[in-house]
Amino acid sequence: MNLEIFHAAADARSYPFTNANLLINTVRNAGTNGDVRETKQLLEIATPRHVFLDCGGSSIYYAEKKGKEILCDPSRPVYKKSKTKLNLTPEHVIKAAIEFKPRTIVALDWPLQPKKTKAEQEKEFQRKLLINLAWAKETAKLWQKHCPDASFMIPIQAKTLDQFEEFMEGLSGLKFTGVSLPYRNVNPKLLVQFLIRLHQLKIPWVHILGTTSFAYLGIAAYFARQNLFKLVSLDSSSWKASGNSSSYMSPHNLLSCKINEHTFIPEKLRNDCLCPFCRNKTFQDISFDMFGSRSLLLSCHNAWVTEQVARDLYRNARSLSQLKHYMMNKKSPNQKEVRRAIDALSLVENMKI
Numbered sequence: 001m002n003l004e005i006f007h008a009a010a011d012a013r014s015y016p017f018t019n020a021n022l023l024i025n026t027v028r029n030a031g032t033n034g035d036v037r038e039t040k041q042l043l044e045i046a047t048p049r050h051v052f053l054d055c056g057g058s059s060i061y062y063a064e065k066k067g068k069e070i071l072c073d074p075s076r077p078v079y080k081k082s083k084t085k086l087n088l089t090p091e092h093v094i095k096a097a098i099e100f101k102p103r104t105i106v107a108l109d110w111p112l113q114p115k116k117t118k119a120e121q122e123k124e125f126q127r128k129l130l131i132n133l134a135w136a137k138e139t140a141k142l143w144q145k146h147c148p149d150a151s152f153m154i155p156i157q158a159k160t161l162d163q164f165e166e167f168m169e170g171l172s173g174l175k176f177t178g179v180s181l182p183y184r185n186v187n188p189k190l191l192v193q194f195l196i197r198l199h200q201l202k203i204p205w206v207h208i209l210g211t212t213s214f215a216y217l218g219i220a221a222y223f224a225r226q227n228l229f230k231l232v233s234l235d236s237s238s239w240k241a242s243g244n245s246s247s248y249m250s251p252h253n254l255l256s257c258k259i260n261e262h263t264f265i266p267e268k269l270r271n272d273c274l275c276p277f278c279r280n281k282t283f284q285d286i287s288f289d290m291f292g293s294r295s296l297l298l299s300c301h302n303a304w305v306t307e308q309v310a311r312d313l314y315r316n317a318r319s320l321s322q323l324k325h326y327m328m329n330k331k332s333p334n335q336k337e338v339r340r341a342i343d344a345l346s347l348v349e350n351m352k353i
């Protein structure tokens with residue numbers, strides 16, 4: 001299957017299962033020497049199938065939001081715990097790659113902040129375009145020098161079709177394996193429009209960064225199943241965030257429901273999940289489990305069902321009408337977004353690409 005799910009935010013105490021695809025991150029996993037040690041331990045015990053090293057651009061996004069100073073000095077540490085500054089460069093990304101030997105590396109990027117007006121948004125894009133292109137090229141140079149066997153992805157920081165074209169033009173001549181599209185920059189329609197263009201540009205692999213929601217999984221499944229890309233992938237940390245808040249994600253549509261000792265569970269409500277973690281367990285069993293073991297069990301279950309739902313969507317994406325029928329019947333937690341995703345996918349059929 002050319003649709004893959006990566007699980008972000010794993011650590012040695014809580015990872016989904018062995019042989020899973022894991023997404024690690026330059027700041028989170030290599031910010032300090034202790035992080036490097038712990039991550040190596042995680043990789044040793046979890047034996048992931050595919051390790052995807054994200055650049056840490058999202059840390060720049062949050063640091064900038066909080067008004068921290070952003071430094072770009074390869075000779076200094078990341079200052080992960082500092083309340084006033086963050087330091088990140090392509091060198092930091094490649095240093096982490098040398099430590100962890102991931103199968104895939106993402107170029108460093110400076111994410112776009114949301115802006116109120118179109119003019120401000122365009123200014124934000126133009127201000128960061130030069131930095132983003134320079135960092136992509138610099139990371140590419142270091143990738144070729146230090147870890148040329150890894151796949152190399154470039155994050156596209158654009159919020160309109162015109163910006164997307166300008167960004168892609170700026171990459172011309174650069175060698176890379178695929179691109180990543182940060183979920184926070186796109187709605188379902190824009191995602192589909194970007195994917196159509198990436199297909200036309202013959203980009204083989206697209207990674208949708210930061211979401212495994214039902215609607216976005218459906219879009220990814222459709223493009224993968226129609227063979228418009230060699231590989232489509234997505235990642236999120238919702239398996240763990242939900243697990244840590246004692247939430248069970250539905251194996252049918254990923255609806256997240258809290259299960260703890262205070263939850264009223266009707267007698268007739270059966271747990272029909274077939275995952276190896278909660279098979280043969282009732283919701284009552286799970287609710288009365290201790291917090292720590294319940295969180296771990298639910299995290300593992302959530303990761304497993306995310307992959308299962310992706311497989312089910314893929315199986316049902318032979319045609320758009322089949323996918324529409326399947327997705328609408330599953331009554332996902334966000335039907336509005338599902339409808340938008342299906343409407344957006346009709347663009348693919350109409351364009352006959």
Ligand SMILES: [Zn+2]
Nearest residue numbers: 273275278301
């Ligand atoms: Zn389960």
